[in-house]
């Protein structure tokens with residue numbers, strides 16, 4: 591089968607061009623229910639549709655957002671005027687993407703560790719998603735830092751699965767976003783986070799190489815190197831930026847066009863400030879941008895509260911965070927800009 595490497599590379603580069611980044615709006619039904627619970631909104635299919643509609647129809651946000659990751663339910667839903675979401679996004683110059691993993695499940699014989707499932711039938715699902723308009727995909731593996739974790743077993747089985755997913759994506763003409771997430775949970779130090787992140791990335795790029803994945807037609811979505819949530823002392827902005835960039839320089843090939851961070855439970859402003867600090871250390875071999883879920887949506891979700899009357903306020907909140915993160919992705923963010931009132 592002929593693979594169109596040029597198309598894959600063009601799409602991958604387009605996602606990280608012009609200081610733009612990705613909105614991760616691919617929360618599974620369980621995760622979006624948790625987000626809605628936090629604002630007292632029932633997680634019905636219509637509420638989920640209305641909330642995603644609000645995000646996708648925010649005027650002008652395409653200046654800052656190049657792609658949106660959708661969930662299986664969302665890629666099949668429509669905007670209020672009947673336009674399918676993927677078509678709506680494309681009409682604004684935003685590339686539709688799709689989460690294709692089926693979640694992190696307990697890894698057999700490895701208490702506390704997970705393996706991400708979803709490879710069976712993936713080739714057929716990718717063909718369907720491409721038909722629905724998806725041009726890139728996402729697969730997330732998770733790793734917890736503990737006294738004996740992550741094990742080499744967990745690191746290598748997840749790396750193998752990530753590479754199998756990525757190869758299938760490229761065969762289907764879909765750019766794979768490879769997402770190995772070292773979780774912030776725990777009281778680990780930033781040095782532990784750096785060591786684990788390095789081991790994980792080394793395994794991922796070994797498997798991607800061995801399974802013939804074209805790095806130039808792929809993107810990486812990693813965690814930043816951070817102290818654990820419960821650490822007794824927390825690393826500051828400059829240390830996070832330096833440690834993260836150093837570990838990426840050691841383990842991510844320069845052929846990868848872009849690295850789009852997850853926010854992973856950081857506050858929305860921390861996620862912006864850290865990305866900005868890394869870009870201020872540049873230039874780097876790859877674009878450094880964002881693929882945030884919580885850090886892009888938290889203020890909008892709160893402003894919305896499930897009420898149609900609040901849609902405009904929620905869109906202003908989303909627009910503002912997207913603008914701030916786009917500035918961070920070129921290293922031009924500042925606290926003054928944070929305080930400027932943006933209007934959608």
Ligand code: 13P
Nearest residue numbers: 614852853854882883884
């Ligand atoms: P967060 O930015 O909320 O971590 O979500 C990004 C994501 O897609 C996690 O898989």
